Amino acid sequence: MPGQPAFPGVVLRHGFECSTAEAGVKADGRALRLIALALAALAVPGEALAAASPWARTPEAAVRLVSASEAVGDLDRLRLGLEFELAPGWKTYWRSPGEGGLPPALDWTGSGNLGPASLYWPAPARFTILGIDSVGYEDRLLLPMDVEVPEPGEPVRARLRVDYLTCSDICVPQSADLALSLPAGPAQPSAQAFAIARWRGRAPPPAPAAGRAELVGQGDAAALQVALPGIEAEDIFIEAGGLAAFGRPAPVPGGLSVPVSWAKDGPEGLLGRELVATVTGGGEAMEQRLRVALAAESASYGIAVILALALAGGLILNLMPCVLPVLGVKLMHFAGLGGAGRGRARAEFLAVAAGIVFSFWLLAGAAVGAAEAGMAVGWGVQFQQPVFLAAMLCLLLLFAANLWGVFEIPAPRFAGGLRGGPFLTGMFATLLATPCSAPFVGTAVGFALTRGPLEIALIFTALGLGLALPYLGVAAFPGLAAALPKPGRWTVRLRFFLGLALAGTAAWLLTVLAAQLGWLAASAALAAAALPAALLAA
Structure with missing residues (x-):
């Protein structure tokens, strides 16, 4: 009959047909494949062969790892997501959780063909837990991320340990071990692709200008x-x-x-x-x-008051702990001039003052350059760099060993005939003064860094003059240096105690370095820093 198949059988969608027997065989084949996939999934406990890991559930929350694609394809970056479901009344935290709480911590140890992850944090909400103002999420969160694939086209094995905090009337720390594997093959969108894209759209875009x-x-x-x-x-x-x-x-x-x-x-x-x-x-x-x-109303008193504050702040820096070892070096120069002529004393202390002011001019130039480049700078920012800390550690140990008489380094001469030793002493004083925060210094530097090059130069010059005031005072009255007794046994004892001050400052720098890198790396840096002193002593 027209419009009917020539043989009785089963009519499938899209106009295809097959016999009842063929349909049965194909159905059996599909069933066998489904059974095989189920057995494979059971063979790897806790690992998903699909684009989502199993949920890791607790009474307070559930979390799983999801992928936007069913396979790797030729992608060099995968779109993944960390999905949270929170019980009613429970919350978890943003990357900056506020006065209380902890952000999620992710550990990818054990993953294969998976590189660093870039997270896209959706906009958070503010809430109060246990009387503490906090920032985070409630009900549901999907945290999108892009993860590098070092070898595109090869299978990916994701292993993620996530530690996070959930809070309601109490706070309960949570930990979950998540796993999923993506095979090689076409990167078809998964069932989670839309949700990952939607939550990624909730990440705040950057404003066009600062x-x-x-x-x-x-x-x-x-x-x-x-x-x-x-x-x-x-x-x-x-x-x-x-x-x-x-x-x-x-x-x-x-x-x-x-x-x-x-x-x-x-x-x-x-x-x-x-x-x-x-x-x-x-x-x-x-x-x-x-x-x-x-603020404009706070700065309305003008540049003259800021310069006065900078001068006072620089003077007070001489009393800060960071400058203690440099004060020791100053005293050694002071003692070494005992009985010398007034002219020599004046020249020595003017050289120290010149080294200080010159160093502050260098700092001013660096601040102007950083401001023009749009970089954020601040007072003492270099003490956040481990390489700088290690270099300072080495320098302090060399100074301490020199004061203890382990070795002697002759002072160079430069800068138009000025003795290099006092000039370098002034530069060293500035270097160690930068991590200290004395009264008025923060206000003066902060004001300078929000103004133009001229204001920056003037304010840093005032800071340098303030730090150099004690030397300028001795240069104005050189009889203070000439009145000291000539060097003798008392200067040997003074050198010993000043070396202890330098070693104490080195120990403080070591604790700062350990806080950044850990004690193992800090101990290695200490050994490397002590090596030059040992070689010079040999």
Whole structure:
């Protein structure tokens, strides 16, 4: 009959047909393949052969690892996601959790053909847990990430240990071991691809240009006034790299006022730094970089007052612990001039002062260059670099060994006939003074870094003159040096105790280095730093 198949059988979709027997065989084949896949899945406990790992469940939350593709294909980066489901009333935390909480910690140890991961954090919300202001998520979170594939086209084996914190009326730490494997083959979208893309779209995009935040008030009353023209901002989350914490913002005309609840170097230590702010409002979010400046009303007293503060701050730096070993070197120069003529004493101390001021000019030039390049700079930032710390450790050990008489290094001569020793002493004083924060120094440096090259040069010159004032005082009254007794047994004892001061400062630098790299790496750096002194003593 027209329109019917020539043989009775089964009519399939899309116009294909086969006999009942053939359909049965194909059905049996599909069943066998499904059974084989199920057996393979059972053969690898806890590992998913699909694009999602099994859920790791606790009474407070569940978490799993998902992929946006069913296979690797020729991709050099995979889109994965860490999916959380939180029980009612329970919350987990953002990358900067606020005054309490911990962000999720990810460990990919044991993974194969998988490189570093870049996370895309969706915009968070603010909440209060146990009376503490915190930042994070509730109900559900999918944390998208791009993960490098070192060998595209080869299978991927993902092993992820995730440690995270869940809080309600109490806080419960959680740990989960997640695993999934993606085979080689076409990278077809998975069932989770849409969810990963949707949550990735919730990550705040960067603003087209950097913004500005002004510091107002002092001490506990300090706050950042963030200008957000044309934006209906409801909340703002500011990240300062562990240098400060911020409270709940309050609306002000044209933006938000954010209280500084804690600052490592005081609120003035934020001046000139670049912070990252996530701004939310109206269901939308953006990421804004903020350069911190002194508010106009706070800076209205003018450059003259700032220069006076810089001069006073530089003078006070002479009393800070960082400069203690340099004070020792100064005293050795002072003692070495005992009984010498006034002219020689004046020349020696003027050379030290010149070394200090010259070093501050170098710092001013570096600050101008960094500001022009759009980099965030601050007072003592070099002490955050392990290589610099290791170099300073070596230098201090060399100075201590020299004072103890292990070896002698003749002082060079340069700079138009000035003795190199005192000039280098001044440069060394500046180098060790930079990690110290004395009164007025933070305000002066912060003000300088938010102004132009001329203001930067003037303020750094004032700081240098302040640090050099004791030497300039002795240069003005050289009889102080000439009145000391000639070098003798008392200077030997003085050298010993000053060497101890230098060694103590080296020990302090070692603890700073250990806090950054761990004691094993710090011990290796100590051995390397001591090697030059040992070679010179041999």
